[in-house]
Amino acid sequence: MEEHRWTSRPGELLRAEEGFRLDAVDPGSHPGFGGDKVAGKRELARRREVLGDLQERLFAASRAGEAKGAVLLVLQAMDTAGKGGIVRHVVGGVDPQGVELAAFKAPTPEERAEDFLWRIEKRLPQPGFIGVFDRSHYEDVLIGRVRGLADAAEIERRYGAIVEFERRVAASGVRIVKVMLHISRDEQKQRLAERLERPDKHWKYDPGDIDERMRWDDYMAAYQLVIERTSAPLAPWYVVPADSKWYARLAVQELLIDALQDIDPQWPKADFDVEAEKRRLAAS
């Protein structure tokens, strides 16, 4: 029995197309999924098998030198939107041996001395891997813009540099999936309050989070610009409503499945004589 409740492919519903307006997306909505939280969690578990199987095929094909594909999941969001939960519950569902995770913090002085894409390029996934960027080069045109860390001309240059960079990465065989986890201002308030209530969550709280929160509208405007300026056929942006954690996880899992199905990795053919090896093994 088919259990899924998707009425349309989330990739099609969530991809930012020409004329996209961030302020028209409801962070509390569940586009394309007809089920509730219980159904969503069941679906997440069920589809994890599919994702895991595709990931193993991708890995196997690359080890045999038969495929050069990789996937790069770029995660961007306001604080508390659930990047960590995506890594834990979606990415954590596949074999760690096939994942390359890179968390980008504020750049070090050494990194700052280089072009902003320098540290990014070094962490691109190798063939056969699913790479995950927890924050990314997009910080340089998000906080970079909102906080005026670079002047307007430099921000402008960066949009173009990103488009060129991603075009080159895609041409090398990397499927790029860019995700903005979109929460509401109210939901963020609740999540920050929870971090303040629970001593085991204090370590996740940073007073600076409130400073960024105070600039909510500036950030939304910066995201709108990023999406307009850097969406491309081979490097699309997906805006995923994230007030419901279960929906966001389910949707991102489907985006990864789509990317892998697009690569369509096959189990590599044996490069040895199977029957001869059976005889060798039997004699050993």
Add this chain to the structure above:
Amino acid sequence: MEEHRWTSRPGELLRAEEGFRLDAVDPGSHPGFGGDKVAGKRELARRREVLGDLQERLFAASRAGEAKGAVLLVLQAMDTAGKGGIVRHVVGGVDPQGVELAAFKAPTPEERAEDFLWRIEKRLPQPGFIGVFDRSHYEDVLIGRVRGLADAAEIERRYGAIVEFERRVAASGVRIVKVMLHISRDEQKQRLAERLERPDKHWKYDPGDIDERMRWDDYMAAYQLVIERTSAPLAPWYVVPADSKWYARLAVQELLIDALQDIDPQWPKADFDVEAEKRRLAAS
């Protein structure tokens, strides 16, 4: 209700002590665990929560600069013994953000030009992380010895260099857990046969595996020597019977839990005024 079936701590039962004999270990045994496969799998799922909680505390404490501890799990074994399954089912149970995985293949020409520990040192886990070595510097005294890749004097030097190296690593706050997954020659034959039967497993098969298999006794002698020469109070070897995959996974999970409980990481104290932040949040 306590569900567990351990009659003794696996760490105590499986640690190679003075006078240890590898040939006295039955790869099909389940030391200390009274349950069957079903009970073992249930226990693995139940204790995963404990491991995950400890890992998160370790990560949190290090992020707050309050602890410098890390764990290093070294996995060594004959082919098919289940290293990959440990990574997938035990390590894969914790948050990927807290794990640093390093798979060591045959050294590259660049690596070969350096001391054998050069590439190892670069992959040691940072504070707050669980590092996992899928193969390690021990290959240099295992295949290195069996295949005569280095002369006897050099192998001898390496035992001492490893002991010194691990002493230094342990002193820096890294709990070292060295595991030999111990399968029987018969079990390996069955697992290799399965890889040959199933086209989706062919990519895991390497005709060279049979060549190594033909030297089984040499490898067991090399492991015996490694364990004698490199066991140390702060870098003990654990020999884990691995003919039952479920037992090996369960036992290694317990070894990781022991190492983390030994560090005893605590949730860091807030370095900000919680009540003041609640007021700032409420006003935002």
